Amino acid sequence: MESFQSLFDDLERSGPVPLYFQIARRIEGAIESGMLPPGTKLDNEVKLAEDLKLSRPTVRRAIQELVTSGLLVRRRGIGTQVVHGKISRKVELSSLLDDLTRDNMNPSTVVLLHELVVPPGDVVEALDLQDSTPVLHIKRLRLTGNDPIALLENYLPPELSDISAEQLESQGLYQLLRAKGATMRVAKQRIGARAATREEGEHFGRPAGSPVLTMTRTVYDNGGRAVEFGVHAYLPEMYSFEMTLVDR
Amino acid sequence: MESFQSLFDDLERSGPVPLYFQIARRIEGAIESGMLPPGTKLDNEVKLAEDLKLSRPTVRRAIQELVTSGLLVRRRGIGTQVVHGKISRKVELSSLLDDLTRDNMNPSTVVLLHELVVPPGDVVEALDLQDSTPVLHIKRLRLTGNDPIALLENYLPPELSDISAEQLESQGLYQLLRAKGATMRVAKQRIGARAATREEGEHFGRPAGSPVLTMTRTVYDNGGRAVEFGVHAYLPEMYSFEMTLVDR
DNA sequence: TTAAACTATTTGTCAATACAATCGCACGAT
DNA sequence: ATCGTGCGATTGTATTGACAAATAGTTTAA
Structure with a gap:
């Protein structure tokens, strides 16, 4: 929907943490903090990539991570949305x-x-x-x-x-x-x-x-x-x- | 390890089924049928892409699917292997x-x-x-x-x-x-x-x-x-x- | 009025390429 | 003999570019 460029200000472009991972984490944080409530439509991938001055595959990969973990839903022709319904932590390989x-x-x-x-x-x-x-x-x-x-x-x-x-x-x-x-x-x-x-x-x-x-x-x-x-x-x-x- | 090119013979290059999906399914089938026993090392991505006459990203995406679902394990510098231990179907959104x-x-x-x-x-x-x-x-x-x-x-x-x-x-x-x-x-x-x-x-x-x-x-x-x-x-x-x- | 056709938007797929990071192993220096 | 050092192999990350397919909305035609 809106532009959330501020969320992605200080990306470490040469650090050891992959860019796609940094983006994914920030979006995840924004969702969990309520900044992006359920149903919110993200900017489209092309615009996001432009805003972040990154390539589309990189942005896409970040989004993919969150889709796989159930936080986002993508639909061709429509866009990417935050999933409805409070999603909880999934079963992980954790202790x-x-x-x-x-x-x-x-x-x-x-x-x-x-x-x-x-x-x-x-x-x-x-x-x-x-x-x-x-x-x-x-x-x-x-x-x-x-x-x-x-x-x-x-x-x-x-x-x-x-x-x-x-x-x-x-x-x-x-x-x-x-x-x-x-x-x-x-x-x-x-x-x-x-x-x-x-x-x-x-x-x-x-x-x-x-x-x-x-x-x-x-x-x-x-x-x-x-x-x-x-x-x-x-x-x-x-x-x-x-x-x-x-x-x- | 070996070349399994025969596995990938008749890929439908213009059909509605994505290429990466076709590849993933065939590898999955080969694993489940025992043709690729646990521990088998797959050809490296570059060679696989050459053999299949596809780009590396496409091959990589196919492999990624199987890694995510727990059938394969990838290690940088080493290669891609079939997971040890009989892996069963995971919990799915099925009835x-x-x-x-x-x-x-x-x-x-x-x-x-x-x-x-x-x-x-x-x-x-x-x-x-x-x-x-x-x-x-x-x-x-x-x-x-x-x-x-x-x-x-x-x-x-x-x-x-x-x-x-x-x-x-x-x-x-x-x-x-x-x-x-x-x-x-x-x-x-x-x-x-x-x-x-x-x-x-x-x-x-x-x-x-x-x-x-x-x-x-x-x-x-x-x-x-x-x-x-x-x-x-x-x-x-x-x-x-x-x-x-x-x-x- | 209604249905069909078109269009703009957006994600999906695929290619070709470049360089970085990590691992195992062989080789060499101490 | 042992500990590094370096090298080849392999996956990891990122860019750019192109076209396909699905969706919703709008316009057009019957």
Whole structure:
């Protein structure tokens, strides 16, 4: 609709951050801050490119990023609009701890188990292990304030098994893995539900058999090697998965 | 690694299907058929473009599609590889009926409720309704063979409320909506768990209070207008959500 | 009056090119 | 033997240019 050139004033044209990314971030910010309310029509790509003194493909790529993530909708002959309906953060390859920290939920972690074990069959398959070298098996209770929210069970491959229980209480697992140089590029996960075990019930302060939300996830690095295998149980009153889907 | 030029023989250069899309589909097919096993290195973009007699941006866009959907991994200086680990179909803006049909699960539908109602508050909000015009409220039981799998409750906005119970038993809701010209571009959904109500328990053949997996979804069309609002309960022994996440 | 045809606008697709950044590896210096 | 250094290979970013296709609105014709 209008011109928002001011939004794009100080683009770093020679910095390490790609131009298309800088633009995408600013538009995203403008949408989330309410400066661009739902339904707003963006300037057309040609004009935008002229205003920003950039090429059309660069502008187009920035817009594409936001279309793919569900913030914008493009229609040929019409233009580009901010999506109606409040769109929330999608499911990302992020850690529960990061999510809770970002939302100021005051998260903490209690390590319940920390041992090296010979991997059971399902873990061998999930991590695609070649032999029976012991792997690190951990079980953690995640809380927000004093309220339990999830019981997290994880297996780590031998080369990433030198993590201490103390480290796990002070930092998130993904933080630690990243610090060790693991990349975490692709994850496969399954979300389901089942009745709580007695152990889960005790930690959650609920009777055994009450419903829990479950998520099992295997994370792979750049080279396709498994980095982590996790079986998580969430207290459904406290947590659920929210996501935005876009049809392309 | 090798040359797969044969894969790309008869590209329709002047048809209505974009070239990058044709290429992406063929690579996808080659991966799923096992012709390109996990870890296989694709030819580099420049060579691929030469072989196909296309520009590099076009080839690159085809590859980009598959990277975004988690089938390929690209690394600068290294090349493009087929992702390790069997990657499954991600959560898509698809209907349960389509999924079950594709997997030969012999699905069927029983319409339990079909009525016009003045929309309750949460529905007004979800569908972003301006007045209290009655909306269609339906409740369906979805089965595979003779086994119940889900209880589906939906609300449709007034302009899409002329759908009969008979139509719903023979076709999927999304099929019907599409036939009415609705587009369904973006969806926002939440996956959680809770205890089954008495009604759910009866339909599922389980005691009330046993765990159910829940999904609430609002679907929007091109213009950002809400097309459908659904509250679904799944029998967790029969169904779960599987998805692949890619970090970009 | 109504329907068809045209037009302006805007995104979609594709090409050809240039240079930058990163990675693995071989080679060489210490 | 080990640690850098440099080089080739490959993807990442960005520009410019051209034409196609879809949409909404306007004008024209029946």
